[in-house]
Amino acid sequence: MTGLPWDASYQDGPAPWDVGRPQPAIVRLAAQGQFAGTVLDAGCGTGENALHVASLGFSVLGVDVAETALAMARAKAGDRGIEAEFAAADALHLERLGRRFETVLDCGLFHTFNRDERPGYVTSLASVTEDDGTLFVLCFSDDGPDTGPHPVTQEDLRTAFDPSTGWNVAAIEPDRVQTRFHDDNGAPAWLATINRI
Template sequence: MPWDASYHGGPAPWDISRPQPAIVRLASEGGFAGAVLDAGCGTGENALHVASLGLPVLGVDVAETALAMAREKADDRGIEVEFATADALHLERLGRRFETVLDCGLFHSFDGDERPGYVASLASVTEHDGTLYVLCFSDDGPDTGPHPVSREELTAVFNRGNGWGVAAIEPDRVQTRFHGDDGAPAWFATIKRI
């Protein structure tokens, strides 16, 4: 099913109508700096939260319906943020670079064959010494989300050979519309562009 169709007839399973708690926590700890890219921003809750702190934020997605919803939220809340249509596998087409890049719930949607291309796409827009944060479904624990990822899969694809250094991979939770109050097991990875 095309991504845009996920936003027709009600909220998408991952659209919780607020920013992910892990992203709110990261923002409160000063984890975002400089120009910020939210890759696969959906209806924009994470991008809007970061932008509300006064940082320049670009949220990108392939789903036009989600982007229209994100722009409406930004207008309603009076938050200055930019949203644009972009293919996460070809972020170089943005012609811009970012000090902080956020992937919240996108990485795990790519299969093993797509991941190297996605990682190269991320590298093309991340400043050297910039930081990438990845929040993805984890394979560790019960009631995992769809397409769970192992710690080993993350460290294998984000490696020094392709310009990345994994600083940390911590267990966390990701909220969905189907996993109750505690959410689903997740990895929260902090990855540096080298």
């Protein structure tokens, strides 16, 4: 999968998911001390979530296929004096990074993959997550009115992140995800806490 279609989303003004600030759910997780060790933000976009976590003193790598978004993220890091790393990477082949992380964040990426692509993505995530590491997935949910595109069911998450794939779903909680197309309340979302086993 090339980054060109995703990159185009950033060419003519902000992308629909680029709200110019970290997602409230991610800010809350950070405030609760849920991040540990080195952190990977998979599908980081223009870097707001990664920069927020990095501003708290964590070593953070944000990856995306959209070079335009990565350039914007690097510029924000420089402007804000925040030390964070941003690199181009294919989410389906994260093993190519040659690194492992204690905390992995997926904010709005899982729901872009169809059912056929998900097993490869889950394997890719497993290849870079330390044993006993934690993955947080914030994705559009199928629960409630005004759902976002590509809504995901709880069963979708549990099926993808099954013990047979090296994961254990610790919790799936209703949350919200901010977009440029929803009001301030955002769209229905699931926040899943998933442990690498």
